[in-house]
Amino acid sequence: MTGRISEVRKNSWTIHYHEEELPAKLKGSFYEEEAELFPVVGDYVNFLYNPQGDSVILSVCERKGLLKRPDQAKAGVMQYMAANVDYCFIVTSLNRDYNYHRIARYVSVALQGGAVPVVILTKADLCDHAAQYVEEAASISEKVRVHVVSALYGSGLDELKVYFTPGTTICLMGSSGAGKSTLINAIAGVEIMKTSGIREDDSRGRHTTTHRQLIPLQNGVSLIDTPGMREIGMAETEEGIADTFQDIAVLERQCRFSNCRHETEPGCAVKAAIERGELSRERYELYKNLGAENRRNYAKKKEISKRVKAAKKFMRKNGTDWE
Numbered sequence: 001m002t003g004r005i006s007e008v009r010k011n012s013w014t015i016h017y018h019e020e021e022l023p024a025k026l027k028g029s030f031y032e033e034e035a036e037l038f039p040v041v042g043d044y045v046n047f048l049y050n051p052q053g054d055s056v057i058l059s060v061c062e063r064k065g066l067l068k069r070p071d072q073a074k075a076g077v078m079q080y081m082a083a084n085v086d087y088c089f090i091v092t093s094l095n096r097d098y099n100y101h102r103i104a105r106y107v108s109v110a111l112q113g114g115a116v117p118v119v120i121l122t123k124a125d126l127c128d129h130a131a132q133y134v135e136e137a138a139s140i141s142e143k144v145r146v147h148v149v150s151a152l153y154g155s156g157l158d159e160l161k162v163y164f165t166p167g168t169t170i171c172l173m174g175s176s177g178a179g180k181s182t183l184i185n186a187i188a189g190v191e192i193m194k195t196s197g198i199r200e201d202d203s204r205g206r207h208t209t210t211h212r213q214l215i216p217l218q219n220g221v222s223l224i225d226t227p228g229m230r231e232i233g234m235a236e237t238e239e240g241i242a243d244t245f246q247d248i249a250v251l252e253r254q255c256r257f258s259n260c261r262h263e264t265e266p267g268c269a270v271k272a273a274i275e276r277g278e279l280s281r282e283r284y285e286l287y288k289n290l291g292a293e294n295r296r297n298y299a300k301k302k303e304i305s306k307r308v309k310a311a312k313k314f315m316r317k318n319g320t321d322w323e
């Protein structure tokens with residue numbers, strides 16, 4: 001049987017199958033695989049049904065895409081967030097939460113994961129200059145779409161209907177308190193997710209949503225709610241960054257020297273574009289920084305996996321079990 005993962009908790013999975021939520025565990029051989037192959041929310045899985053207790057997940061169907069980021073707590077380890085996402089709603093509220101650089105990070109992660117990035121600026125009712133933010137967010141990438149909504153007053157929600165076609169999966173990501181769960185409730189028309197107020201002093205949320213969850217709606221759309229993220233790092237995001245900043249990647253190919261660092265080299269197309277005012281220096285710096293962070297994290301991951309491999313080899317040789 002094939003179902004879809006709707007929730008993942010420590011060592012327990014939930015499969016959505018024909019209007020039912022089935023508890024499940026993994027087949028033992030998964031534990032010999034790479035972490036990337038473990039089922040995540042949004043994955044389609046083949047499973048053995050057990051009406052009395054845990055069903056058994058046998059395999060993960062081929063993914064269309066995977067949203068991932070470096071684990072904040074464990075250096076060199078990736079966190080796999082959601083699979084088979086069509087649209088990534090990057091939810092940012094129009095208060096102190098709004099951050100151009102952070103949105104660019106989400107955009108890179110979405111593109112890397114095969115999802116179309118859609119920036120949703122929420123709490124429009126609290127802001128009188130939303131147009132300025134729309135323009136700025138749209139300038140992040142040609143690939144980005146931007147919408148302004150107020151879930152509280154229901155404004156702007158009609159515009160989102162273009163994304164609600166049967167079979168579509170939408171993952172909402174953003175800071176705690178940005179209004180992801182409130183938006184889900186507004187889209188669904190019923191109170192599915194718990195929401196709660198933000199702190200008055202710094203506009204931050206209270207981490208109300210604590211785990212990722214897939215919510216299949218009546219209209220055939222699946223929404224994925226996620227817990228608020230403090231930060232979103234770059235790792236294994238090379239193509240996503242190149243996609244986000246495609247205009248810069250094109251310029252780089254026009255430099256006289258193929259290894260141009262865009263510093264003092266003659267015939268540099270990037271510097272020329274900045275001088276002509278066609279490329280903002282801030283955006284170029286952001287591109288450079290995200291790329292450097294991505295390379296640093298890659299090096300870290302490689303180093304750590306080398307150490308883990310060596311430790312496993314040592315333990316096997318000495319007859320000690322790993323874990």
Ligand SMILES: Nc1nc2c(ncn2[C@@H]2O[C@H](COP(=O)(O)OP(=O)(O)OP(=O)(O)O)[C@@H](O)[C@H]2O)c(=O)[nH]1
Pocket residue numbers: 122123124125126149150151152153174175176177178179180181182183194195196197198205206207208209210226227228229
């Ligand atoms: N004024 C206003 N408040 C909103 C709007 N959308 C959400 N809020 C409020 O913002 C607060 C946080 O909303 P949540 O939906 O819980 O935020 P979240 O992004 O799910 O947060 P986490 O689950 O912690 O990641 C709640 O008090 C909501 O009522 C809006 O459009 N306008």
Ligand SMILES: [Mg+2]
Pocket residue numbers: 180181182193194195208209225226227228
């Ligand atoms: Mg929430």
